[in-house]
Every structure is written in C-alpha cells, then in structure tokens.
Amino acid sequence: MVKAGPRIGFNSAALIRLLADLAQTEPAPPKQPLAERLGLWLGWADAISLATALNGPAAAAAVVGAGAPAARPGASSPARAAADAVARVRADLAQAIGADAGLLASDEPPGNVADFLPFRRHYQAQQRVMAARIGPLRARVRAVVAGVSPRLGQLAALDATLDNALGARERSLLAAVPSWLEKRFHHLRQAHLATPAAAPAPGGLAPCPPPAAWRAVFCNEVQAVLRAEIDLRLQPVDGLIDALHQALHHEP
Numbered sequence: 001m002v003k004a005g006p007r008i009g010f011n012s013a014a015l016i017r018l019l020a021d022l023a024q025t026e027p028a029p030p031k032q033p034l035a036e037r038l039g040l041w042l043g044w045a046d047a048i049s050l051a052t053a054l055n056g057p058a059a060a061a062a063v064v065g066a067g068a069p070a071a072r073p074g075a076s077s078p079a080r081a082a083a084d085a086v087a088r089v090r091a092d093l094a095q096a097i098g099a100d101a102g103l104l105a106s107d108e109p110p111g112n113v114a115d116f117l118p119f120r121r122h123y124q125a126q127q128r129v130m131a132a133r134i135g136p137l138r139a140r141v142r143a144v145v146a147g148v149s150p151r152l153g154q155l156a157a158l159d160a161t162l163d164n165a166l167g168a169r170e171r172s173l174l175a176a177v178p179s180w181l182e183k184r185f186h187h188l189r190q191a192h193l194a195t196p197a198a199a200p201a202p203g204g205l206a207p208c209p210p211p212a213a214w215r216a217v218f219c220n221e222v223q224a225v226l227r228a229e230i231d232l233r234l235q236p237v238d239g240l241i242d243a244l245h246q247a248l249h250h251e252p
Contacts, residue, residue: 015177015225015229015232018224018228019180019225022184023183023184043165049161049164053157053160054154054158079245081144082140082141083241083245085141086137086237086241089133089134089234090230092133093126093130093133093134094230096129097223097226097227097230098223116181119181119182119185120182123177123178123226124178127174127177127229130229130230130233131233134234134237138163138236138237138240141237141241141244142159142160144244145159145240145243145244148248149247151247152243156240159236159239159240162236181225184218184221188214188217191214192214
C-alpha cells in the first residue's frame with residue numbers, strides 16, 4: 001500500500017495541497033510576496049488596465065464593458081439568479097467528472113495496463129469542459145455585479161482586468177496537472193508490482209490480486225484532483241457572489 005503523503009503546513013489552494021500529497025512532497029513557500037509576483041506576471045498594458053480599474057467607478061465601467069441593468073441595493077433577485085447559475089455549473093461539472101470514471105478504473109488487457117494516455121485524454125477533456133462553462137459564467141456574474149453599484153462596478157472591473165491578465169498563465173499552469181498525475185500513475189503501478197505475492201493457496205496455486213485495484217485507487221484520486229480544480233477555477237466567481245450578497249444585504 002502506498003503511504004499517504006504529508007500534509008501541507010501553509011495556506012494554499014486545495015488543488016496545490018492535493019497534488020503535493022499525491023507527490024509526497026511539501027513545496028517550499030513562495031520566496032516573493034504576492035504583489036511582487038503579480039508585478040512579474042503583468043505586462044505594461046495589463047498595468048494600465050489595472051490602474052484604470054482602480055482609478056474610480058466611471059473608469060472601471062469602461063473596463064468591464066457591457067453590464068447588466070442596474071439593480072437597486074436590497075433587491076435579492078440578481079444575487080439569487082447568479083448564485084443559482086453558479087450552483088448549476090458546479091453540479092454539472094461534478095456530474096461530468098464521474099460520468100466515465102468506471103471506464104478508467106476497469107480492467108484492461110495486460111499490454112495496456114501501464115498506459116496513462118486514457119487518463120490524460122480524460123483529464124484534458126474535463127479541463128476543456130471547465131473552461132467552456134466557467135469562463136462565460138464568470139463574465140455573466142461579473143456583469144450582474146457591475147450593475148448593482150459603482151463600488152461593485154469597480155470590483156467587477158478589477159476582476160475583468162485580472163482575468164485578462166492572468167488567464168494565459170492560469171491555463172499554462174493547469175495544463176501541467178496531467179503530468180503530475182502521470183507521475184502518480186506510474187508510482188502506484190510500481191508500488192503494485194513491488195507488492196510481495198500472496199502465500200500459495202492449497203494445491204500450490206497462488207491467489208492473484210485484482211489487476212485493476214491500483215487503477216481504481218488512481219481513478220478516485222483523479223476525480224479528487226478534478227473536483228479541486230473546479231473549486232480553484234470557481235474561486236473568483238464565488239468571490240464575486242459573496243461581494244454581491246454583502247452589498248445587497250448590508251449596504252444602506
């Protein structure tokens with residue numbers, strides 16, 4: 001049996017903690033503060049857009065673009081509709097994760113048992129579905145938020161700016177997740193092959209362990225990583241929803 005990896009001691013996204021656990025490593029804390037790292041990731045055009053978003057509500061509205069009709073504070077329908085949309089997308093993505101999990105964990109001919117390619121294709125397909133659903137959802141929620149008040153319009157503009165500036169980097173980093181999982185795949189397989197054979201049964205026949213047992217374990221881990229990635233991708237949307245609820249229920 002493969003030992004569980006160490007728990008991560010610093011505050012980080014669930015996806016990072018889970019990948020570190022599966023790799024049985026503990027990544028070092030960032031050497032630079034977040035503000036300094038953002039400065040390295042943002043180009044001059046991004047910096048101008050960010051300054052515009054932070055300059056004031058009027059300038060921020062231009063960054064967001066077309067928004068939703070203005071909603072008076074206290075009207076809960078925009079927040080409810082936006083929250084319902086987020087819940088539907090989250091549920092649909094979670095359902096899609098398990099749709100073909102049985103195929104990935106099933107027995108395969110011996111020649112294919114070490115092939116990670118089906119898992120890679122499955123994971124990348126799920127990532128494409130996430131991007132297709134969450135990107136438009138984030139834009140719709142952002143438009144609703146921008147229509148509530150100038151203050152939230154500024155927040156929506158900031159979110160739009162960061163989405164445009166950091167989207168490519170996020171896609172690049174998330175595209176590397178299947179490679180992390182491939183290492184885990186081969187680690188589990190090697191641990192399975194190194195497991196001592198069971199004691200011979202009466203008659204000299206040794207019981208054969210289920211060949212797909214380690215694959216079923218790995219399939220469960222893939223699903224856990226996919227769920228963590230959904231949560232990571234939805235974090236900005238959840239933040240917008242939280243801000244919307246706060247504004248509608250607490251602003252005068």
